[in-house]
Amino acid sequence: MTHYASPFAWSDAAPVSRPRRAVQAARAVRASLARPSWLVAAAVASIAIPSGSQAFRPGVQVAAGDVASVLLVAAAAFLLVTRRVAMPSAALPAFGPLVAAFGVSTVCSADILVSLPGFVRNVQLFVLVPLAVVLLVRDRRDLAIVCSAVLALGLGEAGYGIWQSVTGNGASLNGENIRAVGTFGAVDVMAMSVVAGMAFLILTVFALWAPGRGRAALPAALLGLGVLALALALALSRGTWLALGAAAVLTLVVFDRWTAAKVLACCGALLLVVPVLAGGGSAAVLDRAGSMAASISDPDRSVADRYHLWAAAVRIWEDNPVTGVGAKNFPAYRDSYAGIELSSGSETADPVHGYIRQPLLSPHNEYLLFLAEQGVVGLAGLAAMIGVLLAGLWTRRRVRDPFWLVAVSLMAFLLVNFLYADLGGPTCALFAIVLGIVACRALGELGEHGLAEHGSAEARP
Numbered sequence: 472m473t474h475y476a477s478p479f480a481w482s483d484a485a486p487v488s489r490p491r492r493a494v495q496a497a498r499a500v501r502a503s504l505a506r507p508s509w510l511v512a513a514a515v516a517s518i519a520i521p522s523g524s525q526a527f528r529p530g531v532q533v534a535a536g537d538v539a540s541v542l543l544v545a546a547a548a549f550l551l552v553t554r555r556v557a558m559p560s561a562a563l564p565a566f567g568p569l570v571a572a573f574g575v576s577t578v579c580s581a582d583i584l585v586s587l588p589g590f591v592r593n594v595q596l597f598v599l600v601p602l603a604v605v606l607l608v609r610d611r612r613d614l615a616i617v618c619s620a621v622l623a624l625g626l627g628e629a630g631y632g633i634w635q636s637v638t639g640n641g642a643s644l645n646g647e648n649i650r651a652v653g654t655f656g657a658v659d660v661m662a663m664s665v666v667a668g669m670a671f672l673i674l675t676v677f678a679l680w681a682p683g684r685g686r687a688a689l690p691a692a693l694l695g696l697g698v699l700a701l702a703l704a705l706a707l708s709r710g711t712w713l714a715l716g717a718a719a720v721l722t723l724v725v726f727d728r729w730t731a732a733k734v735l736a737c738c739g740a741l742l743l744v745v746p747v748l749a750g751g752g753s754a755a756v757l758d759r760a761g762s763m764a765a766s767i768s769d770p771d772r773s774v775a776d777r778y779h780l781w782a783a784a785v786r787i788w789e790d791n792p793v794t795g796v797g798a799k800n801f802p803a804y805r806d807s808y809a810g811i812e813l814s815s816g817s818e819t820a821d822p823v824h825g826y827i828r829q830p831l832l833s834p835h836n837e838y839l840l841f842l843a844e845q846g847v848v849g850l851a852g853l854a855a856m857i858g859v860l861l862a863g864l865w866t867r868r869r870v871r872d873p874f875w876l877v878a879v880s881l882m883a884f885l886l887v888n889f890l891y892a893d894l895g896g897p898t899c900a901l902f903a904i905v906l907g908i909v910a911c912r913a914l915g916e917l918g919e920h921g922l923a924e925h926g927s928a929e930a931r932p
Contacts, residue, residue: 516623569597575848595903596899614911621908625666629663632653661710717887718884780836794845802830802831861882
């Protein structure tokens with residue numbers, strides 16, 4: 472890993488002249504900007520660009536993040552062909568079975584022409600973009616750049632979401648435009664909460680190491696966590712709350728159990744005090760939180776529709792157990808297998824897009840979507856990829872390495888989030904990049920060289 476001398480470092484040698492110091496600083500800046508990880512950071516930033524409500528055809532919408540992810544793959548392919556980078560040896564067992572599973576389910580699809588775009592999309596998100604991130608991220612500085620980009624995206628979307636909720640420019644809920652959705656709008660109502668949740672986990676890991684980073688580090692981290700937490704509360708996304716809670720608790724416990732106990736006690740006290748201080752402004756958040764407890768015995772319409780979609784996905788898989796019905800074919804089979812209680816679509820509204828009725832095109836569960844459309848073959852391929860990544864994280868575990876802890880935290884968030892959500896909208900590209908962050912630490916090609924050079928300083932981000 473390349474080391475860059477600081478132009479402000481003191482030593483016993485003769486003082487460096489001001490012109491020479493400026494030259495050294497300029498070289499360091501050029502070397503930093505030349506890092507290919509900035510391409511990944513730019514792709515992360517592009518996700519915030521509003522995609523609008525127009526689609527090229529029903530069910531298909533190309534966002535700026537999708538275009539940027541294709542450019543990432545092209546850049547990584549160029550570096551690979553010119554032999555400037557090498558493919559990690561663990562890439563084949565991690566992603567090979569999944570590509571094969573996608574191919575088999577596509578060939579056996581009930582409608583191959585419909586499934587072909589789905590095959591390309593799945594390979595892009597689950598294989599090509601994550602591997603591109605692995606190839607473009609060379610060392611720990613690169614990984615810090617990418618994680619910082621995700622954090623900046625989350626903070627930006629959180630700030631905008633808070634403004635939407637306060638000024639009544641958010642998505643509609645019970646007739647009021649109070650739901651924070653960021654630049655994604657009501658058509659992708661969960662996107663902002665997913666982005667903010669990932670940023671929250673990254674900043675949580677930074678906060679755990681902040682006490683040794685200067686006086687301002689910990690207050691700044693806590694302030695950022697407060698902004699993200701407020702935006703997540705105003706997003707009113709119950710699924711993201713559950714996934715974030717599970718991932719955050721795991722992160723704290725893995726780092727230090729005593730720290731976890733203290734933080735959870737403080738959070739519990741805040742949950743009791745904040746609603747009282749907030750008064751009527753927290754009514755929607757409290758109602759939304761209370762509805763999670765009633766989601767089993769007395770589910771609302773949104774939760775009931777999700778249960779019906781899950782049941783339909785299971786029935787589709789039972790009739791097509793091995794290879795499923797093919798990618799993108801769930802909507803064609805949904806009505807034949809779902810009960811009459813299922814709604815014809817979901818309703819969204821915001822001041823920008825107005826009222827939109829969206830069809831229910833997926834079961835809102837990534838694992839059940841794999842079962843219905845890819846069958847046991849597809850789910851086995853997904854399980855193989857997840858298993859290799861988890862095994863890599865376990866084999867190369869370094870609890871005091873913040874990048875390892877970030878990878879564990881983000882992986883936990885994705886796995887829990889997939890229980891009640893699936894890929895769709897502009898956050899697809901972010902999912903692929905985050906999966907690449909996890910793969911960077913799990914496949915081992917990144918971390919071993921950088922960690923070995925740092926020696927005792929391996930705990931520093």
